[in-house]
Amino acid sequence: MCLLTLLVRLNTNDPATKLAAAQSEITLEAQLEAQLEAQLEALQCHFTWDLDPGRKKLLSIIDRLQDIGTEEGNFWLGQVYNLQGYIHFLLGSADEAKSFFSRAAEAFRRMREPDEGPWLLVNYGNQAWLHHRQGEEAESRACLSKVEALMEEYPSPSEDELHPEVYAEKAWTLMNFGRKKQRLAADYYQRAMRMQPDVVEWQTSYVLGLTSLFKHSDTGLEGDDWEKMRQAKEQDPENLFLAAKYLQQLAKKGESVKDEARELATRVLRNPVGSYSGIKPLLMVYRFYVSTDEGVYNLQGYIHFLLGSADEAKSFFSRAAEAFRRMREPDEGPWLLVNYGNQAWLHHRQGEEAESRACLSKVEALMEEYPSPSEDELHPEVYAEKAWTLRNFGRKKQRLAADYYQRAMRMQPDVMEWQTSYVLGLTSLFKHSDTGLEGDDWEKMRQAKEQDPENLYLAARYLQQLAKKGESVKDEARELATRVLRNPVGSYSGIKPLIRVYSFYVSTDEGVKLAAEALEKHPDDRYLKRCAALGYKWRITSSTDSRPEQSMIQRAILLHEEVISLYPHSSFVKRMDLASVYAKSNQGLAESDQIYRELLARDLEPAETQVLFNNYAKYLNYERWDWQRAALKILEKIRDKKRDRMCREIDECLARLEEPQCFKQQWI
Missing domain, CATH: 1.25.40.10 (Tetratricopeptide repeat domain)
Structure with a gap:
């Protein structure tokens, strides 16, 4: 019992004493509280x-x-x-x-x-x-x-520093709180390891932190940092997360990691799944250095929405968000801005206003946490996705896409994939050029190939450009073919541009052999069948090679018919290709005529109509030797659609011709 309390009890009738005692007790409690607060503030936790x-x-x-x-x-x-x-x-x-x-x-x-x-x-x-x-x-x-x-x-081994165990836990904790905290975490790990250098787990976590800090580097860790990672892998051989990150670094240095990745996959898949099991970085290795076949879920979702399937759209948007989370660190970031925007619109169109506002809140939170480096422009991640999307919508949009890629790269110049996509867009823009890319554009493509050596699609496009400049690429094409055939097939695996290189700059016969070999390895892949059909068509319609055997023509016909059934919504060009192949067969021109009759009867878009007229005119001129019929048929088609400003003049011209309808009777 304190003295003040005793005095209060002895003189309970003295108000002044009571007040003084109460004030003293309050003061003492405040002092004790302040002392406790000071002790708590001094803690490391x-x-x-x-x-x-x-x-x-x-x-x-x-x-x-x-x-x-x-x-x-x-x-x-x-x-x-x-x-x-x-x-x-x-x-x-x-x-x-x-x-x-x-x-x-x-x-x-x-x-x-x-x-x-x-x-x-x-x-x-x-x-x-x-x-x-x-x-x-x-x-x-x-x-x-x-x-x-x-x-x-x-006690800490160093009097003026924290205990190494505290430094290590503080470092591990800060690694979860973004890039700025990660730099501080690296320093704390180093302090812990200086005082206690034999803890393998600290060394592993330290180098994993370095990979996060420099994840956008094109060449990966270098110098002492790379040596530390190599040592950590030797000391911690059972850490599969570290092993996958190590493969990422090797691949960034231009080394092939396909065999190691596949071997590691068998080990990873035997173990329980967790965020440090190695599955996520291994998926990234597969994505960028083993297989580039990827789902473009955001665009697929939007297209399904336009086609009236809201449920399919919702499914693809969800898959897009999940794909971003698997492929990026941290799980949430500006790469989700477009996806959340899509979901907000979809919920709004479905009358789900609460869900729409929730998505809008996510967008606002991301924009606040990850502001654009330039206040008057979009976030570079948004520019990049917008650019990638526009590349799928024709030549006019591709020019705008190139501008958006450049804006993204100006603000965030170290993203290799954006540079690659930018130069691939340039090759599409200038694909009809006889000499290929030139000047700065050609230099950018050369640099992109150096920075992205495992991208086989880019490598095949690069050979196309070299060949257009008159250089021999036969040896390089054959070497690239061995690499392409080892990998999974996809629209960015490199097989299609490589078949084109073979067909136009090596030999069409070798192009067909390459397509056939690929089909033997992947007999059920529909995209590969589409590419192979193209190779067969180029060989069969070539004016410089010997006449193909009927067995090859029959194989090409069957392949084209299968591709048309596999791509029912985008088979317009393939049907004309099939007509070209039929024209070279022993079955004569009847099948080709039938295909063109069916296509001419369709209500096509103006651009498709132009392509059809062009191909039909060539067919009649070169296969039927009847350019007059071609000209008349095209004029009648233009007149009947009544969209051209010269329809009246065309009608008068046709009326002056003798029995212009006789051709139509033959066609129908």
């Missing part, structure tokens, strides 16, 4: 590390932490639970926080010997803060006493 990025970011981190494997043997399990507990506290759930802090302490005790050690400093600090915030001062002081006891028993 999540509550003192400035870790409150906002509710949305916290929820995102919680999602990521839940994906981390919690099986026994996870070195960082205690740290995972500590961070989960702190985030639950920030989100308003003190009971959940207390539960996770208890699980963290238990995880540390199971993983370490002895049960008590400096690895519990952060955890006891967290518990001290939580009890204090709950008004449980006795429990808070008990935790503070545990911290003091541990610091006395396990």
Whole structure:
């Protein structure tokens, strides 16, 4: 009992004494409270590390932490639970926080010997803060006493620095809070390792942090950083996440990693799945360095919406968001702006206003967290996706796409994939040029090929450009073919431009052989069948090669018919190709005539009509030797559509001709 309290009891009738005693007690309590606050502020724990990025970011981190494997043997399990507990506290759930802090302490005790050690400093600090915030001062002081006891028993090897265990947990924690915090995390890992250099897990986490810091580098880690990663992989050979990240770095340096990636995949798939199981970085290795066959879900979703299928659109937008999360770090970022915008529009059109506003809120949060580097322009990620999308909508849009790619690259110049897509867009813009890309455009393509050596589609397009400049590319084409045939088939695998190179600059016979060999490896792939059909058509319609055997023509006919059935919505050109092949067959021209009659009867778009008239005129001129019929038929078609401003003059011209309808009778 304190002296003031005793005086109050001895002189309970003295108001002045009572007041003085009460004031003194309040002062003493305030002093004790201030002392406790000072002790808490001096702790090294999540509550003192400035870790409150906002509710949305916290929820995102919680999602990521839940994906981390919690099986026994996870070195960082205690740290995972500590961070989960702190985030639950920030989100308003003190009971959940207390539960996770208890699980963290238990995880540390199971993983370490002895049960008590400096690895519990952060955890006891967290518990001290939580009890204090709950008004449980006795429990808070008990935790503070545990911290003091541990610091006395396990002092830091360096008096002016934190304990290495604290540095390591602080570094691991900061790695979850964005790029700025990651730079500080790297420094803390280095401090921990200087004082305690034999902890393999710290070295591994340090180099993994470096890969995140320099993930946009075209060449990967270099110098001492690369040597540290190589050493970490040797010291931690069972860490499959590290192994996958290591393959990424090797691939960035231009080394082939296909065999290693496939071998690693068998190991990864045998283990439980988690965010550190290696599956995500391995998928990225496959995406960029093994197979470039990817789903373009955002665009597919929008097209399904335009075609009236809202459910299909919703499905593809969801798949797009999931694909972005699998391929990017962190899970949420500006690459989702377009996707969330699409979902907002779709929900609005479906009358789902609450869901639409939720998506709009996500857009606003992303724009606030990831503002564009230039205030008067879109975010570079948006420019890049807009550019990629416009490339699919014809020549006029492609010019605009090139401008958007340039804007994106000016603001974020180290994204290799944007540079590659930009130069591929240039080749499409100038595909009818006899000499190929020139000047700065050609230099950009050369640089893109150096920076993206594993992109076989780009390599094939590069050979096309070289061949247009008069250079011999036969040896390079044959070498590239061996690489292309080893990989999965897709529209960006390189097979189509390579067949074109073979057909026009090596030999059409070799082009057919390449297509046939690819089909043997992938007999059920519809895209490959489309490419092969093109190779066969070029060989059969070539005016410089010998007349093909009927067996080849028959094979080409069957292949074209199958492709038309596989691509029912985009078979317009393939039907004309089939007519060209039929014209060279022993079946004569009857089948070709029938195909053109069917196409001429269709109500086509103006651009398609122009292509059809052009091909039909060539067919009649070169196969039928009847240019007059071709001219008259085209004039009648233009007149009947009544869209051309010269329809009246055309009608008068046809009326002056003798029996112009005789041709129509023959055609029909």
